[in-house]
Amino acid sequence: MQPETIQQQRGTQYENLLRLLGEPGSATENVSALKATRMRSILNCYRLAEAYKKGTKVAYVSEQFPTEIVFAMGAIPWNIESMAIMLAQSVDVNRIFQMTQEHELSRDICSFLRGPFGMMLAECYPSPDIVLTNDQPCEGLSKMMFMSGKRYTAPVLGLHSPNSVDDDSLNYLVKQLEQMLLRIAHEFGVELNGDSLRAAVDYSNQARAYYCKTLSLLETHRLPGVSRELQEIFGMNYFGTKENVQVCKVLYEEAVELVQGEQNSGKRVLWIGQVPEESHELLRHMREAVDIIFWAPLWEANSVMLDEAQPLRSIAERAILYHWSAGRMEKDILRICDAYGIEGFLIANVWGCRNMVGISPMLRDVATSRKLKYLTVNLDLVDRNNYAFNHVKNRVDAFLELMQ
């Protein structure tokens, strides 16, 4: 697509987005007490506005894509899936899903993927200059990424992450990353610059170090809001920037302060699966009785520091570790249970997430073996047509009663 066309489109797309999110009914409550949260919100607003500006290089990326290489190329990563959660807060959500159905996208597909498709149909996302995808967390997202490239006639570059962590797989992924870097440089008409990748890796590691120190504190302390903020940092996936280092540093410092005034906030439940926005009624309801911490930000892959001498190799390793794998996840969740003193599981099976439902039996087996209470709930966190709080409330209440 011609740069002039992209720039014209972005002006309209930005107005459309503001109109969508500005509708009455948008969630503005639950302003977090954490400074890190407020900083991240400002950063989010800034990058969101930047992505619609003239001359900005926008790269659509999938979840857990190695954003260090995007920043090294001077682009802004636009995570199409995590943006879908914004949609959940809009009263116009039904219109967006209606549009996807009019385009004959099946309602059986996860709403975290239908949502972004609808946002694209409604011309609310900024036109991308490039689409970068791996196959995490699912093949459905890869397909959606491919389709987004076709919609905007932007080049689509894909990575295939194998399942096994061994030299052959790492070498294969490193070669793909090298080719991808060359292609991005070609598409953007820039020279490959080792310094910018090194800088992004350095920022990523600095942020990661604070992130890991915060995780350590969370293991043994009840720190209100901290798990949620880690979840947001994980979802935003802005590793590779100076601003993210600052957010992670401030969160760590606040966590240290919270340790001083720690109060017991009930038994600890691990929320496994996709996470709703902070003001979601189910979360609010459960928080009155238990301390909820979120699973994904605790994954082993989040603790991988990048090797500055061989960054692509460690990026490859991290990418494979992010893959759904019942075997690896079983070991990891046992570690999490021990380290964080988990007393119960809330397994959130979001409609359409095949990987999550596929590994649920393993999670239930782990809970049984550890004598942990667990509850599996089927819900839809974006499309309200597929879920009603009242339908799950009785079961949740029974679970909370058991937890007492």
Next chain:
Amino acid sequence: MSKSGPIHDAVQAVTDLYTNRLDLLGAAAGPKIGWLSIDTPEEILFAAGAIPFRLTGEVGTSTDEAAARLSNNYCSYVLSCFSEGLAGIYDFTDAVVFADSCDMRKRLWEAWTRDVPSIDTYFLELPNDASEISKEYFALHLRKLIKWLEQRYRCVITDDTLRQSIELCNRTRELMRRLYEYKKGERQFLSGEESIQIVKAATTGLRERFNTSMEVLLDTLAAAEQTPARKRHRVLISGSYFDHQGIVETIERSGADLVCEDISNGIKYFEGRIDPGADPVTAIADYYLEKNTSARRLDTDVRLQHLLDLVHEYKADSVIYYALKFCDTNLHDYPYIKDRLRREKIPVLFIEGERNTTNIAGTRTRIETFLESRMF
């Protein structure tokens, strides 16, 4: 169509291999290795002296237990294969190879490993494109598979044994290609159901018997009277795992011919040929990655171009796009493929279904309406 006579008999001799596969496999000498995805390199399994056969998921009558271990919102092919494993249908089997052909099959591999411990499993990495580095990587994993088989069956798989099995499988591909040449004509010797059953017979692993019966069938067809036939509406079916007899019958009873099955129980299984002169492992890796035009491949344009080529080659008048419920990649591909087919003025009907559904009245009405408006 072959209702009776020599063609019918010759077709039945082939399809009997599929109909009686469980008894035949149970009685056959040598280890049996199951597989689910047509990306599984049968040549390597044959070279190990094993009998590779496809799990079809059509014997189990209920998927309740499988759904309890995975989910109700799962591909019905995956659930029915799992049900068969849980029910002990494949007790004669030594192992099952799971190629990384979709997320749900990957989860099935994990569930199978946990819940069907009597049958061993092997997970085969499978890239989702056909780049040079992906071919190289896939070849590495084929060599790992070879090593696993050599240790398991105390055998040595040499280039010569691989070449022999390549020859055996290429022969099948050639015979199937010749059979499908007949489907390009106006006179249809085979029903859609027979075509699908013949492909299924090829996947039973009883390969030499299959090739011999196919030669007889092709000779019989060659000797048949080539009388001209009235042109009927020609339908191509594309999409997920498909073998729904009721849907095929509906198409044909409506007065149309199912002339091409762009599915794993159709042309996708036997297309192309492995280069017999090249290094065998490299040639096998290249073949399987280049052949892959399924929804699993990231670049849907490859699949779409292949579909358009088939529509042209088989002179199809319309396309039925069949997606198994919850088959995400096929569901994602549909809006894109539909747009392109409509731009090309190729009518397309979307059907979302389940494998073992018996109540297809609604689907039948939609097919009949779709075809009727185009035939008369």
